[in-house]
Amino acid sequence: VLEKVTENCKLTEFVGTAIGNTIGLVIANVDSELHEKMGLDKKYRSIGIFGGRTGAGPQIMAADEAVKATNTEVVAIELPRDTEGGAGHGSLIIFGAEEVSDARRAVEVALKDLNRTMGDVYVNSAGHLEFQYTARASYAIQKAFNAPVGQAFGLLVGAPAAIGVLLCDTAVKAAEIEVISYLSPSTTSHTNESILAFSGDSGAVRQALIAAREVGLQLLSALGGPCKSLTQPYI
Amino acid sequence: VLEKVTENCKLTEFVGTAIGNTIGLVIANVDSELHEKMGLDKKYRSIGIFGGRTGAGPQIMAADEAVKATNTEVVAIELPRDTEGGAGHGSLIIFGAEEVSDARRAVEVALKDLNRTMGDVYVNSAGHLEFQYTARASYAIQKAFNAPVGQAFGLLVGAPAAIGVLLCDTAVKAAEIEVISYLSPSTTSHTNESILAFSGDSGAVRQALIAAREVGLQLLSALGGPCKSLTQPYI
Amino acid sequence: VLEKVTENCKLTEFVGTAIGNTIGLVIANVDSELHEKMGLDKKYRSIGIFGGRTGAGPQIMAADEAVKATNTEVVAIELPRDTEGGAGHGSLIIFGAEEVSDARRAVEVALKDLNRTMGDVYVNSAGHLEFQYTARASYAIQKAFNAPVGQAFGLLVGAPAAIGVLLCDTAVKAAEIEVISYLSPSTTSHTNESILAFSGDSGAVRQALIAAREVGLQLLSALGGPCKSLTQPYI
Numbered sequence: 001v002l003e004k005v006t007e008n009c010k011l012t013e014f015v016g017t018a019i020g021n022t023i024g025l026v027i028a029n030v031d032s033e034l035h036e037k038m039g040l041d042k043k044y045r046s047i048g049i050f051g052g053r054t055g056a057g058p059q060i061m062a063a064d065e066a067v068k069a070t071n072t073e074v075v076a077i078e079l080p081r082d083t084e085g086g087a088g089h090g091s092l093i094i095f096g097a098e099e100v101s102d103a104r105r106a107v108e109v110a111l112k113d114l115n116r117t118m119g120d121v122y123v124n125s126a127g128h129l130e131f132q133y134t135a136r137a138s139y140a141i142q143k144a145f146n147a148p149v150g151q152a153f154g155l156l157v158g159a160p161a162a163i164g165v166l167l168c169d170t171a172v173k174a175a176e177i178e179v180i181s182y183l184s185p186s187t188t189s190h191t192n193e194s195i196l197a198f199s200g201d202s203g204a205v206r207q208a209l210i211a212a213r214e215v216g217l218q219l220l221s222a223l224g225g226p227c228k229s230l231t232q233p234y235i
Numbered sequence: 236v237l238e239k240v241t242e243n244c245k246l247t248e249f250v251g252t253a254i255g256n257t258i259g260l261v262i263a264n265v266d267s268e269l270h271e272k273m274g275l276d277k278k279y280r281s282i283g284i285f286g287g288r289t290g291a292g293p294q295i296m297a298a299d300e301a302v303k304a305t306n307t308e309v310v311a312i313e314l315p316r317d318t319e320g321g322a323g324h325g326s327l328i329i330f331g332a333e334e335v336s337d338a339r340r341a342v343e344v345a346l347k348d349l350n351r352t353m354g355d356v357y358v359n360s361a362g363h364l365e366f367q368y369t370a371r372a373s374y375a376i377q378k379a380f381n382a383p384v385g386q387a388f389g390l391l392v393g394a395p396a397a398i399g400v401l402l403c404d405t406a407v408k409a410a411e412i413e414v415i416s417y418l419s420p421s422t423t424s425h426t427n428e429s430i431l432a433f434s435g436d437s438g439a440v441r442q443a444l445i446a447a448r449e450v451g452l453q454l455l456s457a458l459g460g461p462c463k464s465l466t467q468p469y470i
Numbered sequence: 471v472l473e474k475v476t477e478n479c480k481l482t483e484f485v486g487t488a489i490g491n492t493i494g495l496v497i498a499n500v501d502s503e504l505h506e507k508m509g510l511d512k513k514y515r516s517i518g519i520f521g522g523r524t525g526a527g528p529q530i531m532a533a534d535e536a537v538k539a540t541n542t543e544v545v546a547i548e549l550p551r552d553t554e555g556g557a558g559h560g561s562l563i564i565f566g567a568e569e570v571s572d573a574r575r576a577v578e579v580a581l582k583d584l585n586r587t588m589g590d591v592y593v594n595s596a597g598h599l600e601f602q603y604t605a606r607a608s609y610a611i612q613k614a615f616n617a618p619v620g621q622a623f624g625l626l627v628g629a630p631a632a633i634g635v636l637l638c639d640t641a642v643k644a645a646e647i648e649v650i651s652y653l654s655p656s657t658t659s660h661t662n663e664s665i666l667a668f669s670g671d672s673g674a675v676r677q678a679l680i681a682a683r684e685v686g687l688q689l690l691s692a693l694g695g696p697c698k699s700l701t702q703p704y705i
Contacts, residue, residue: 009457011450013401021361023397023458031407034431037417038400051397053322053362053427080396080420080427081660085320085555087523090427092396092420126491127523161550161562162493162521165508166483172501182507185550185562189425190316190659192523192550192560196504215481222479223493244692246685248636256596258632258693266642269666272652273635286632288557288597288662315631315655315662320555325662327631327655424660425551 015048015107018114019230021084022052022059022091024107028100040075044096048072048103050110053082056089057155058117059110061132063093064140066109072097074140079189087127087159087192093140119234120209122217126224127192129167129216130157131209133235135202145197147180152202156212157195161185163219164194167212171196174211175204209235250283250342253349254465256319257287257294257326259342263335275310279331283307283338285345288317291324292390293356296367297348298328299375301341307332309375314424322362322394322427328375353465355444357452361459362427364402364451365392366444368470370437380432382415387437391447392430396420398454399429402447406431409446410439444470485518485577488584489700491554492522492529492561494577498570510545514566518542518573520580523552526559527625528591531602532583533563534610536576542567544610549659557597557629557662563610589704590679592687596694597662599637599686600627601679603705605672615667617650622672626682627665631655633689634664637682641666644681645674679705 015024029045030038040047050066052059056079063074075096082090093110097103120131134141137153147153156171158164161184168182183195196212198205213235220227250259264280265273275282285301287294291314298309310331317325328345332338355366369376372388382388391406393399396419403417418430431447433440448470455462485494499515500508510517520536522529526549533544545566552560563580567573590601604611607623617623626641628634631654638652653665666682668675683705690697 009453011453013450014454014457017458021395021458023395023454025397025401025454027401027404031404033414034404034407034417037414038419047400049397049400051395051427053395078396078420079425080322080423081316081425081551082322082395082427084322087550087552087554087560090322090395090420092400092427092429094400160491160493160521160523160552160560161548162495162519165517165519165562165564166495166497169497169501169504172504179503179507182504184508185548185560185659188550189420190549190551192521192552192562194562215483218479218481219484219493219495222484223487223491244688246688248685249689249692252693256630256693258630258689260632260636260689262636262639266639268649269639269642269652272649273654282635284632284635286630286662288630313631313655314660315557315658316551316660317557317630317662319557325557325630325655327635327662327664329635424655 015104016111018111019118020052020054022114024111025049026100026103041096046097046100046103048095048107050107051092053084053090056091057130057132057157058114059091059093060140060144061117062110062113064138065113066106067140068138069109070106071102072106074143077144081189081191089189089191115231116234118230119232121230122227124220124224124227127159127220129220131213131235133206133209145180147199151199152205154198154205154209157193158216159193161192161194167216168194168196170215171208171212175207177204177208250339251346253346254353255287255289257349259346260284261335261338261342276331281332281335281338283330283342285342286327288319288325291326292365292367293349293352294326294328295375295379296352297345299373300348301344302375303373304344305341306337307341309378312379316424316426324424324426350466351469354467354469356465357462359455359459359462362394362455364455366448366470368441368444380415382434386434387440389433389440389444392428393451394428396427396429402451403429403431405450406443406447410442412439412443485574486581488581489588490522490524492584494581495519496570496573511566516567516570516573518565518577520577521562523554523560526561527600527602527627528584528587529561529563530610530614531587532580534608535583536579537610538608539579540576541572542576544613547614551659551661559659559661585701586704588700589702591700592697594690594694594697597629597690599690601683601705603676603679615650617669621669622675624668624675624679627663628686629663631662631664637686638664638666640685641678641682645677647674647678
C-alpha cells in the first residue's frame with residue numbers, strides 16, 4: 001500500500017491516485033438522469049469523485065481538508081465493506097461544485113492530504129487501528145459523523161472489534177471528551193471494527209487519542225505481531 | 236481463477252463446478268420444512284442450486300440463458316458480499332423445477348455458460364470491471380434487475396465504486412439507453428462497486444457498454460496496473 | 471491460523487488470544503457514557519470482551535461453555551462480515567458480570583474452549599464448512615439462535631452458500647430434528663453461507679450433523695481440493 005503517482009492516464013476526468021487503492025476523478029456535467037438516480041443536489045452539475053478500497057476515515061478526513069480549501073460541498077459519503085480482505089471499510093465520497101475546476105481542486109487536495117491522514121493507521125495481519133484528529137472539523141466530518149463544525153474532532157477505530165471496545169473505553173476515561181457516536185459491527189457496514197467519534201477541547205481530544213493509541217498498539221501487537229504506520233504518524 | 240472440471244464427486248446431487256469457485260447442485264425433492272423456511276414457491280419440489288464465491292453478474296447472466304433453454308424458473312437470487320477478498324459480490328441462485336432432470340439441465344447450462352459471461356470481467360489487484368450484454372433478457376435478469384423481458388439488456392460494474400460512477404456517466408452519455416437502476420455501496424450488499432443496469436435498442440446497449448469498457452480499462456489500469464479478462468471478451 | 475499463547479501484553483485488561491485472530495479482554499468498570507452508548511444492561515459494570523476475525527459459531531459455542539461455567543451473562547453478540555477474505559463472519563461477544571473476576575474467568579474459559587469448537591471447521595481455498603454440537607445449549611446459544619436452553623443443539627454452516635443449501639437438506643432428512651432457523655446471504659451479515667440451527671434429541675442432532683459433514687466434505691473438496699479441520703474434530 002504505497003502512494004502511486006500515475007501520470008499515464010489521458011482521460012480528462014482523471015485526477016490522480018493515492019494510497020489505499022484510492023482514485024480521484026471529476027465529471028464536468030453529470031448526465032441528468034444519472035444525477036437524479038444518484039440523488040445528488042440539483043444545484044451541482046459538476047462532481048468530484050474520491051474513493052478507495054482501503055480506508056474510510058482517512059478519505060473522510062482528507063475530504064474535510066478539501067472542503068475547507070475549496071468552493072465545494074461533500075454531497076455523498078458511502079462506506080462499502082472492504083479493505084481488500086481486511087476488517088474495515090472502503091469509501092466513496094462525492095464533492096459537488098458549480099465549476100468543474102473547483103471539483104478538480106477538491107479532489108487534488110484530498111488525494112494529496114491522504115498520505116497524512118493514513119499516518120495514524122496501523123496494520124498487521126490480525127487487524128488495524130486508526131486515529132484521526134483535527135483542531136477544527138468542517139462539513140465532510142459533519143456529514144459523516146454528525147460532528148459539530150468548527151470544533152476539535154477525534155476518531156478512533158480498532159479492528160478486530162474486540163480491541164476497539166477497549167480503545168473506546170480508554171479514550172473516554174483519558175480526557176473530558178464528548179462522545180458523538182459509538183459504532184460496532186451491527187451499526188457499520190458489517191465491518192469488524194469498534195469506532196468512537198468525539199469532539200471537545202482540542203487538548204482533550206488529542207489526549208484521548210494518544211491514550212487509546214498507546215493501548216491499541218499493545219493489543220494489536222499481542223494478537224498479530226508488530227504493527228506499523230502506513231505512512232508517518234501525525235497526531 | 237480457472238475453470239475446473241471436477242468429475243470425482245460421486246454424490247447424485249452434484250452437477251459440476253466452474254470458474255469463480257462456482258458450484259452447481261440439484262435436490263430432487265427438497266425437505267418440506269426446509270422448503271418452507273427457504274420461502275420457495277410450493278409448486279417446485281425440485282431445485283437447482285448455482286452459486287459462486289466470485290461474481291454475481293456472470294452467474295445471473297448464465298442463469299438467464301439456462302432459464303431460456305429449460306423448463307425452469309429462477310426462484311431466488313441472493314447476493315453475498317464476497318469475491319474472496321475482492322470488491323464485489325458472490326452469488327446464490329436457485330432454480331425451481333417440477334422435474335429434477337429439468338433442474339439439472341438448467342444448472343448444466345448455467346455452469347457451461349459461465350465461462351462466456353466471465354469474459355468481460357477484468358481484474359487487477361486494485362479492483363474489477365464487469366460488462367454484460369444480452370440481446371434478449373429473460374426471467375433471471377428480470378428477477379435480479381427488474382429489467383423488461385425480451386429486450387436488450389446491459390450491465391456495467393466498476394470497482395472501486397469511484398471508478399464505477401464515471402463508467403455509469405460514460406454509458407448514459409454514449410447512447411440512448413434507458414437506465415433501470417443505479418446501485419452503489421449503500422444499495423448493494425456493501426460492495427465497493429457502482430453498477431448500472433439498463434435496457435434499450437440492442438445497438439445502443441452495446442455502444443454504451445463498449446464506451447464504458449474503454450474508459451474503465453484506462454482507469455483501472457491507472458490505479459492498479461494491467462487488467463485482463465478472466466476468460467475471453469464476448470461483447 | 472494456529473493457536474497463539476501470548477504472554478507479553480502487560481495491560482491489566484488483556485486476558486489472552488486464541489485461534490482465528492481471537493482476543494479476550496476485560497473492563498472492570500465500563501465508562502458510564504460508553505456503557506449507555508453500547509446499550510448494555512445497567513446491572514453489569516464489568517464486561518468481558520471476546521471476539522475474532524475468523525469464526526462466529528466457534529466463538530458462540532465457546533461462550534456458551536463460559537456462561538455455563540461462570541457467573542456471567544452474554545449481553546451482546548455482533549457478527550461482522552469477515553473471515554479475513556473468506557466467506558463468513560467474525561465475532562464480537564460481550565459478557566456482563568457483577569465482578570471483573572467473573573468476566574475474566576468467562577473470557578479465559580471461552581479462549582481455552584475455542585480450540586475445541588474450531589475442530590469441526592473445515593477450510594480450503596474455495597470455502598469452509600462448520601459443524602457444532604452441544605448436548606445442552608445454554609444462554610449464549612439461546613441469545614444467538616433463539617435455541618431452547620437445556621436441549622441438544624446443532625449448527626451447520628456451508629460456504630459458498632450453494633453448498634450450504636444442500637447440507638441443510640441433508641441434515642433435516644438424516645434425522646428427526648427441529649429446525650430453529652435457516653439463514654442465507656440475505657439474512658446473515660451478507661456472508662456467502664447457508665446455515666441451519668436446530669435442536670432435538672441429542673442422538674438425532676449428532677446424526678444430522680454427521681450426515682451433513684460427510685456430504686459437505688465431498689462437495690467442498692470437489693470445488694477446492696482437500697479441506698481439513700482447523701484443529702481436531704470433536705463431533
